[in-house]
Amino acid sequence: MTSVDLSRTVLRAVRRAVDDGELRVEPPERVVVTTPGGGGWGDYATNVALQLARPAGQPALRVAEILRPRLIGLDGIDDVLVTGPGFLNIRLRDTVSVDLVHDILRRGTRYGFVDVPQGSQGFRSGPPASPAPLPLPLHSPGDVRSLVVMDVVARLLRAQGVVVRTRCLDSSVAPSLADQWGVRVDGYGAAGSDTPDLGALSSPPCSLQPRPCSGDPLFLGIDAGRWALLHPAPHDAVRLTGDHLVQRESNPLFRVRYAHARARAVLRNGSELGLAPRPGATGVADAALLAVLADHPRVLRRAAETRAPDRLTRHLVAVADAALPFLVTVLPRGDEKPSAAHRARLALAEAVGAVLAGGLSLLGIDAPDHL
Missing domain, CATH: 3.30.1360.70 (Arginyl tRNA synthetase N-terminal domain)
Incomplete structure (x- = not known):
């Protein structure tokens, strides 16, 4: 549930x-x-x-x-x-958590996605009124942050079944800039007068402090640079600092990627012990983790509806923070014999990895198996 x-x-x-x-x-x-x-x-x-x-x-x-x-x-x-x-x-009931893990493992990184095309008329619970829904236009200025935000909003909307067409309003922006950041732009320059502006999007420019980088977040690399641009709310300033690169718990991006890598590691270690994931009662207190996993579809929907990628970044941090204490309980310790509970914990760990990988993919950020 x-x-x-x-x-x-x-x-x-x-x-x-x-x-x-x-x-x-x-x-x-x-x-x-x-x-x-x-x-x-x-x-x-x-x-x-x-x-x-x-x-x-x-x-x-x-x-x-x-x-x-x-x-x-x-x-x-x-x-x-x-x-x-x-x-x-x-x-x-425990059966609810079992159903949840089953559902995540069945959907994999597409857990929370909607496969029914919805078009530009908004979100609907039933089938679309037309077999060819109108695309929702998203417009962006030519600065890097706006392009990246537009790209992720488009990804979120497409994950909810909405057909999207993106446009950079600045025709002087070189397509190589979008390519460099992995941004899909369908058109450049002002839209034609016959195109309804149903989804104009604009982000504040970068506010550089305290490290000077001439306005270019690329010194952080694509993954950390994208996170730096997306983690603040669209109306908040961006902080371009080396903090996004540090490999410790104070860095939210590190915690998210580390939780994914740990989930993949326990699956590899479980395989070496002959343990296969199987959803069931885990025998540990994991209610907080199950709650944030169950909330993932709602977060994706709200992030798409409100054009707010920062909702997804904060949610992934919440998943990681709930998962990291759990992941140390997954495998048998010492003389402990493998049991059904360990297989259930492995299944939950696999579900954690799927949610984190799927969320990072929507942000255009790599989810490494080793970190």
């Missing part, structure tokens, strides 16, 4: 409570579920009871207690605990 699936499940519980007369309130259009904060419990949490308390004319704790029994046992929900002023904390 993904966070999107769980959100719909909670919303159905709210609607049933309204239909049964236990809550006199207009159900919200959507319910937000997140990973539990400090003092939380389980795999996910939602503040829907606090959201409904005032319009329902009841204390949030009472609203939460009305919803709790309607959630337990539904769609893979194992238990629900009310905490604080009325937060609903939700624990999923």
Whole structure:
């Protein structure tokens, strides 16, 4: 179950409570579920009871207690605990994590992608109205950051099934600049008057501090240079420093790539021990890791919808930070005998590698197996 699936499940519980007369309130259009904060419990949490308390004319704790029994046992929900002023904390069954890992391994690096063409009319849950959807035009100025941001936004949109056509508005920009950065540009110069501008895109120019580099982030290399341009939000300045190259935990890009390399390493080591990945109960506390993996499709969709590659970079850092402590628990230690739990952990490690590799690929950044 993904966070999107769980959100719909909670919303159905709210609607049933309204239909049964236990809550006199207009159900919200959507319910937000997140990973539990400090003092939380389980795999996910939602503040829907606090959201409904005032319009329902009841204390949030009472609203939460009305919803709790309607959630337990539904769609893979194992238990629900009310905490604080009325937060609903939700624990999923092990079978849910098994299904999630199965799904990631089946889709591989395309986990979270949508294969149905959607065209320029936006995101739809059903099939497109036309077999040949209109392309969504994305326009960019000629500076390096704008070109790279446009390229990744186009990749994110294509991953969601949207047909995209990119254009650099500065016809004086040499195509070799785009080629150097691995940027796909479909056209140069101003678009024709008959082309609707449905997706104009512009990024702030680079703000160089403190290392002088004449405005060219290429001194970092393509991978670190792309990360430096993409990790800040589009409205934030870019910091071009050697910090993006250091091989230690203070560097977010290093943590992401190191987590991918570690996931690949444990798979190689597991193979040497005769262990093959097999989804199942891992026997370790990995709820935070499962939560961020399950959230990957939603992050890709939101990053595409909001034209914000930085959402994906932050998400990959979250995946890496949740994965690194888990990856040291995957293989047997000492005299410990290989078991089904170790095979399940290997499957989860393989899922981690697939998500990180797929995300880095969308950013145009290499995901090395050795680091």
